[in-house]
Amino acid sequence: MSNTAFTIQNLRFSYPGAEDMPDTPVFDGLNLTIEEGSFVAVVGHNGCGKSTLAKLLNAVLLPCGGSVIAYGMDTKDEKLLLAIRKRVGMVFQNPDNQIVSNVVEEDVAFAPENLGVEPAEIRKRVDDALRRVGMYEYRNHAPHLLSGGQKQRIAIAGVLAMQPKCIVLDEPTAMLDPQGRKEVLETIERLCRESGMTVVLITHHMDEAIRADRVIVMTSGKVIADGKPGEVFSRVELLRENRLTAPDTAQLLYELNREGYSLALDALSPEACAQTLAKAFKV
Amino acid sequence: MLKDITLGQYFPGDTALHRLDPRTKTILVIVYIVALFLAVSYVSYAVLLAALAAAIAVSKVRPKVLLKSLKPILILMVLTAVLNLFYTRGTDVLVSFWIITITREGLENAVFMLLRIAMLILGTFLLTYTTSPISLTDGLERLLRPLKKIRVPVHELSMMMCIALRFIPTLLEETDKIISAQKARGADFETGNLIRRAKALIPILVPLFISSFRRADELATAMECRCYHGGEGRTKMKELRYARADAIAFALGGALLAVTIVLRTMGL
């Protein structure tokens, strides 16, 4: 059942540099596989190549060397371009810059229209996508009058209308207030848990990453840690060396351990952390 | 302040005018403009004004909002009217002093000009207020489709227009923010002569342009990600179809045009 969604082999990539400037590679031999149906969070400091990786996944950028295979299709094959993009949807940071229409439902219809889907089927997909992100009531609104979180949910609906197998989100909550972040995260989690969609969430917020099944930590184009959130975030020192901060809960437990306690570091949610602490301090 | 500019904005609604096919509305606006230029008398202007008022009433767009849209071109309107007032040669002199003579014809011309511009603007704005940009561009795309044969990139043009309309409110909001930011840094937009004021605009326009290019770049990527690949093989969720209401609208438009022409031949 667990097929691979993405297979990245020996990936090399660099942006074309300015004249007489050597291109500094963003990736130099990256290997990675992502399972179908999993919720993967990618974290790493600024400029480590997260956005570049996302764009390589759906053939917006093409590898300079090695290969990216998305659902069995090589992204370098030009004939498969639409087939790949249809399966791998992408949501970006700024909701304003990815909404094309002045009416919510017409924006959501944009992708299926591009794919040449029958009008009646588009209607069905649009209504369905809007219901799944909880924005059906707003289908006739103008997007610029909505809140950031609502706009981002519209952007997600716009991707869902393509009926993708995977959705890649590049810092979708970076420009949102706490309320908007919560809305968007709950939507993403629901998509993965209920519809079995593969979710790749790129984020700077560690408390978002702890919701994932798997966390990948990157530094300058390399994966330095990869595993369940509990495993990855308990390596507080490794994260600190790489200018990343573990979630507050992991840090608290880590600091307590330095004071002489020996607590398990993998209690990441505030609830689990509280339980760990309560148990430890009862004696 | 800038947010008050309502150029090209759409007010969602569900009135008969909203539901009309965009092609019908576009053609009717053109018919209306033609009729306006054929009108020569108070009677024909009254008829056209009544038609406009009826359309506005049906659309349920608040008249205040519509009138506001006249504000940006108020100067142009007044200027045209004044020029007409003074420069029309007439025989029936009303007032005459120094080098200025105002004739009845001049006054009439001025009033007509004022009415004509105002009605033209209101009619066109009513179209954009009651038609979503996408269906408006859809309609234009369909109307202009024959031009594809002579290699006019009809789909690309309509897409461009659609995106331009979509980003007007976003960019206005951004301009407001930039103005506040520059004011906070001590920029002065209100005093000084024309050249100084024009120069004061540079710190607004430069960041606005830079951010627009960044937005355009991001939007292009997002559109690609959503499988946009030009107009080839594209379908529409809302296919354009003429309905009974469109037939009625065309009949009304035709009647209006006919009445105007008849009035004109009667010299009214």
Ligand SMILES: Nc1ncnc2c1ncn2[C@@H]1O[C@H](COP(=O)(O)OP(=O)(O)OP(=O)(O)O)[C@@H](O)[C@H]1O
């Ligand atoms: N269009 C581009 N042209 C040239 N270089 C680029 C371009 N986009 C990114 N880079 C460079 O590639 C590297 C990786 O950038 P990328 O945007 O993938 O990082 P990121 O991990 O997404 O960072 P952030 O957390 O800031 O979003 C950076 O060093 C960046 O300067």
Ligand SMILES: [Mg+2]
């Ligand atoms: Mg990035």
